[in-house]
Amino acid sequence: MLDKIKQVKKASFVLAASSLEKRNALIEAIARNFENHIALIIEANKKDMQNAKDISSALLDRLYLDEKRIASFISGLKKLICLPDPIGKIQERIQRNNGLEIIKKSVPLGVVGMIYESRPNVTSDAIGICLKSANAVVLKGGSEALYTNKILVELAKEALLKEGFPTSCIELIEDRDGVSQMLHLRGLIDVIIPRGSDRLIKFVVENSQVPVLETGSGNCHIFVDKSADFDMAAKIIINAKTSRVSVCNAIEKLLVHQDIAKDFLPFIILKLREKNVEVLGCKKSKEIVLDICEAQMQDYFEEYLDYKICIKVVCDADEAIEHINHYSSHHSEAIITQDLQNVEKFFQEVDSAVLYHNASTRFSDGDEFGFGAEIGISTQKIHTRGPMGLEALCSYKYLVSGKGQIR
């Protein structure tokens, strides 16, 4: 495997020096090769589906590909072609008194390692986003998606060859212990992006010597302040909880100001139950709505990814903020209020990637932010935070021009 990755590193230099036109032609060629071989992709996916009978139906659904899903990731590739080049941008020019001219210029990271589970669209998305940003990519997908990932990478490699790029710009790792090996290749792999279950992400974060861009589990909160418009609050809560329960920008926790709890809780719990959402709550909420289950400490930390929500009554915005900063995964949080002072406080003090006033947390998404592409949502604070577009896969270097200056 080491030799394979050394070739990827080499190929990354070719990519870094390639023009936007050549990279766009490459992405176009990959999209076309996928289009021309949809039957092959579906056949490979069927094999994976047959082998994967033992996994949960949710995972099976994530693994499954049909023409519509394939068309969707192909159109994702085509959208990338229209985006501007993130590489070679002059971010800063510094003219020093000694005559030195310093230019700060964006460059690719080099080799991106993707470690992920199930969804084969990640394979296509990662290939597209990495190549657009002139990065080579090492893919380690889940074993359950092996045949699907293999055919996608094979088709992409055909396009690399046709467009005159080294085929090592993209490599798929099939070794069982590939993850552990990748995590030790500091210097060869420039950054690791884990996408998948909490367990996978935690393992990568705790064991990687390569810098990691942690992507997000989302234990997201909505705080309904006492001045909130009830109808707006309900509309946002139902959307953020139920429009898609399995995604990281769905809410898991609802904090309600004590002054309105008596009126608001029965109102919102009725609406949540109409959508088949199981409701848990703190002691105070249970006093107001008797037939909800009492939440345990662990509930406040958990990302359910299910039709389930946990409610807590808080004294004021301060308690809401403190609770969020303690229990949240620092992904996305919203305040519903008419009180602009509390908005300012919430925006200032909550330590999460994306904060909302009177809007659904479901907007935490690269497309919704207008990035045109997304490779995950970062919940860490260094390098990149929130939805990660092409710029998240870039670094920069300083280029200094002199006429013999010494210090």
Add this chain to the structure above:
Amino acid sequence: MLDKIKQVKKASFVLAASSLEKRNALIEAIARNFENHIALIIEANKKDMQNAKDISSALLDRLYLDEKRIASFISGLKKLICLPDPIGKIQERIQRNNGLEIIKKSVPLGVVGMIYESRPNVTSDAIGICLKSANAVVLKGGSEALYTNKILVELAKEALLKEGFPTSCIELIEDRDGVSQMLHLRGLIDVIIPRGSDRLIKFVVENSQVPVLETGSGNCHIFVDKSADFDMAAKIIINAKTSRVSVCNAIEKLLVHQDIAKDFLPFIILKLREKNVEVLGCKKSKEIVLDICEAQMQDYFEEYLDYKICIKVVCDADEAIEHINHYSSHHSEAIITQDLQNVEKFFQEVDSAVLYHNASTRFSDGDEFGFGAEIGISTQKIHTRGPMGLEALCSYKYLVSGKGQIR
């Protein structure tokens, strides 16, 4: 220790919400308290010097403080006061068609962990730079500097108290296994910055679960191309090698184009030897200048930090670039040439933080770049690269304002 760091985390929220005026007043108060207690600082430093008799004279020199050195770090604090606020800057405004307004705003990282050796000025610099950027700081200095660091932190804490900040904005870790403990506090410490020996940095990088900003060992190169002006090349090489041998932006390796090697090598080796620099070289250089030692493979990787240089004759710019990308620590490299095409090639293809054309690598420094402050030089590609100023200690968050939008 865990409780201590939890208090630091709490204090970081107070700092994050504090105004620039309050933070500047705080730094001013710390500088003044240092000024008023110079005798105390020197006394503590004497204790450390006495306890440290067994360490090398180079380390002893780094540990030593006198009035001049103290005045120098105090003036560093005062310079910070004049710098603009890195916090609260609006980096981007995105207006979406659905009416959502997205603002990207700079925020502090939170809690910065500094792990470093010997030089007590790092204690003062780190305190100043962290507070200016509204970050709390956990300091783990070397045990050899314990008394000096203790008095500096004590004086800084007095200023915190006086200016109405929690004293936990700054903590000094004295535990022997403090480093290992810090590396596991992901979630409490937001970033670790190691400064010191290669060994220390490697240990931190390999064992930290907290994101690390790797600062640099500098195995820096100068490539003298065939069109180089010999006098300019010599001036730059002598400056980059000998003006201060113990720093990371000094050069360690010299690559010389084969077409000029026969003339240039005797010329430059004479000048290097005049400055008492020990010269090693590859086989080809040894054929030209007989009395140099032959370099071993390990030499090409090593950062000497001494009056020692290793020379290699290369066929052309391509070989020079390939050599640098393989052996360098990716800190700073220079090309001396009149050939602008080779400059472009070198700037494009060398994968290091700072690249120079016809100038000394010694300019890789926050002050020389005009940053006004520096907390180290990053040799990694994510988050920050090259000299790290105040912005390296910042993250951002997205603030989204709506009117009830759902997705």
